[in-house]
Amino acid sequence: MPRMAMVEALNLALKQEMKKDKRVLLLGEDVGKDGGVFRASDGLLKKFGAERVIDTPVSESGIVGASIGLAIAGFKPVAEIQFSGFLPPAFDQLLTHAARMRNRSRGRYAVPMVVRCPYGGGVRALEHHSESFEAAYAHIPGLKVVIPSRPYDAKGLLASAIRGPDPVLFMEPKKVYRSVKEEVPEKEYLIPLGKANIVRHGSDVTVIAWGAMVKTALEAAEQSQYDIEVIDLRTIKPFDKKAILESAGKTGRVIVLHEAVKTGGWGAEIAASIAESGIRLKAPVKRVASPDVIVPLLKSEDFFFPNAKTVLSAAEEMMRK
Amino acid sequence: MPLTKIAEFDVKKLEILSPEGKADEKLMPRLSKKDIAEMYRLMVLSRAFDEKAIALQRQGRLGTYVPQLGQEASIIGPAYALSKKDWLVPSFRETGAMIAHGCSVEMMMRYWAGDERGSLMPKGARVLPVAIPVSTQLPHAAGIAWGMKKLKERSAVMAYFGDGGTSPGDFHEAMNLAGVFRLPVVFVCQNNHYAISLPVERQTASKTIAQKAIGYGIQGVQVDGNDIFAAYSAAKKALEDAKNGIPTLIECLTYRMGDHTTSDDSKRYRDEKEVKEWAKKDPVARLEKYMADRKMLNAALKEKIIKKCRAIIEKAVGDVESSPPDAEDIFRYTYAEMDESLKEQAEGFRRRV
Structure with a gap:
């Protein structure tokens, strides 16, 4: 089985889905000749031609808006927004139309579209390249939000997102794009949206994370004197409440870890769901997140994002209670 | 180094039917008497729909309504040029266009009454639901047109918006995509001179809206929007051109005679004199004169048509009010x-x- 980085796994998923279904189109800035600035669509223009791999003008709202139209016309567009920092111009189209077309047309029109975008910090990038605003998108009824943490999952999740009937925002952690390689089957496989993955079993504390933070959680778990369970959420919306509640019931201690800023982050939604369930915990839920400030430029980046140490001290504090 | 002229552009305006009801026969589009009668009926129906909807809204039986009064020619004319395979992407003041392209009076009334089922398009009617946020529907039109082109269907997309709709970015992005990819799309701007309270001069310093097309490398034309023949004719040609890869922006110069919506009071921001001037250019009255001159219409027939339209609308109201949506x-x-x-x-x- 070949070892692949996440970008390569995504490329393979795109290739397979495009081969399988002629309705699948790729569009975005520099996705064709350049193969995407991160090379996620490398080689696809050559393989599928300019009718299906389309270099667009710099036009985020236009790309997503036209993808909505393409979907209504019967295609399955996969739009790439170059960086999540450039997604806000298309936020309007996602919120105002993609997410509600099925509802407002009473099911006559649907938008089976995937918007892929690299997100998150830790790669020493320019301003506007390090944010994590998944919660803002997950708040929108009608959208699904998927965040893979590793190459294997990225391939299976992207295939599911493309084959699915609803609009999906597929956020790809840049930090993991090339930093992790693992065995990824070349054959097609699907990972269902909405299902979390328990990546490490433990009995003392549950850490719930997604994207690049899964690795951080695992690092913390390895270093901890306690037995830490790590859940990779994989899909933010809809999220796997069952897996979370089961684990919370078992360990009685939950940390939600995300690189997004704390207030209004998806950790709040998860914590609220646990509270609502009435499960008896041994300690209150803890959120380990970035502070509510603008992501600093690279010199100060390390002060901003949570790391294994911050997770460890949160876990230790909980165990002391 | 010389300073040379590298390009020259012009902007044309099409007028066929004068406010007095006289048509320029040389420019007259090919339309049968039956077509003209149907266009007239749709305009009367739109006007009757307005009357009823506004009355119902005042009684609390309808939500906020967007009246079409004064714009019937530029709403119905372009839509009448669509073939069944073409798509209509409306904004929110095109109830008449939606009816012309396959929506029922009943579903339109249902929509304005706040029943979502009013947006369930009849099977085969290529119409998108009403789009409220200004210009956000334009990229969809470009996208559907892209799809039609990829499928090699000879279908075009017609998208409606207002003069205010030329200001947001989606207008630019949609026009730009249409130009770059030569999409089969026709943009129909209802320049009714006001975006709620703001006159068109405050939306753009451009002398016409039609000329904005030049910047995108697509065709642009202005028409007398109160002249249904001009609006139809420009749209007919634009749809044909669109199918050959040449998109068009049509500016229909018209005037909103009523309020922006039933929540608006246009007396706050515009002069009564201006409204009176535009009343003289009424699109329905001039078509009536044209038809009367050709013995296609008389007082009795007119009365009969209005009555029939009102009956359809009354029945629609009854149907809507007797079948509320189920909460689930x-x-x-x-x-x-x-x-x-x-x-x-x-x-x-x-x-x-």
Whole structure:
């Protein structure tokens, strides 16, 4: 089985889905000749031609808006927004139309579209390249939000997102794009949206994370004197409440870890769901997140994002209670 | 180094039917008497729909309504040029266009009454639901047109918007995509001179809206929007051109005779004199004169047509009011399938109701 980085796994998923279904189109800035600035669509223009791999003008709202139209016309567009920092111009189209077309047309029109975008910090990038605003998108009824943490999952999740009937925002952690390689089957496989993955079993504390933070959680778990369970959420919306509640019931201690800023982050939604369930915990839920400030430029980046140490001290504090 | 002229552009305006009802026969589009009668009927129907909808809104039986009064020619004319395979992407002041392209009076009334089922398009009617946020529908039109082109269907897309709609970015992005990819799309701007309270001069310093097309490398033309023949003719040609890869922006120069919506009071921002001037250019009256001159219409026939339209509308109101939506309907169409959390919420809702 070949070892692949996440970008390569995504490329393979795109290739397979495009081969399988002629309705699948790729569009975005520099996705064709350049193969995407991160090379996620490398080689696809050559393989599928300019009718299906389309270099667009710099036009985020236009790309997503036209993808909505393409979907209504019967295609399955996969739009790439170059960086999540450039997604806000298309936020309007996602919120105002993609997410509600099925509802407002009473099911006559649907938008089976995937918007892929690299997100998150830790790669020493320019301003506007390090944010994590998944919660803002997950708040929108009608959208699904998927965040893979590793190459294997990225391939299976992207295939599911493309084959699915609803609009999906597929956020790809840049930090993991090339930093992790693992065995990824070349054959097609699907990972269902909405299902979390328990990546490490433990009995003392549950850490719930997604994207690049899964690795951080695992690092913390390895270093901890306690037995830490790590859940990779994989899909933010809809999220796997069952897996979370089961684990919370078992360990009685939950940390939600995300690189997004704390207030209004998806950790709040998860914590609220646990509270609502009435499960008896041994300690209150803890959120380990970035502070509510603008992501600093690279010199100060390390002060901003949570790391294994911050997770460890949160876990230790909980165990002391 | 010389300073040389590298390009020259002009902007044309098309007028066929004068306010006095005289048509320029040389420019007259090919339309049968039956077509003209149907266009007239649709205009009368739109006007009757307005009357009823505004009355119902005042009685609290309808939500906010967007009247079409004064713009019937530029609403119906372009839409009448669509073939069944073409798509209509409306904004929010095109009830008449939607009816002309396959929506029923009943569903339009249902929509304005606040019943979502009013946006369920009849099978085969290539119409998108009403789009409220200004110009956000324009990229969809470009996208559908792109799809039609990829499928090699000879179908075009017609998108409506207002003069205010030329200001937001989506107007630019849609026009730009249409130009770059030579999409089969026709943009129909209803320049009714006001975006709520703001006159068109405050939307753009451009002398015409039609000329904005030049910047995108597509065709632009201005028409007398109160002249249904000009509006139809420009659209007919534009649709044909679109199918050959040449998009067009049509500016229909018209005037909103009523308020922006039933929540608006246009007396606050515009002069009564201006309204009176435009009343002289009424699109329905001039078509009536044209038809009367050709013995296609008389007082008795006119009365009969109005009565018939009103009867259709009355029946629609009855149907809408006697069949309210079932409450659970709100859960059905958010996703193809409800997720666990939504199922839970729907269950809770069921217990409550």
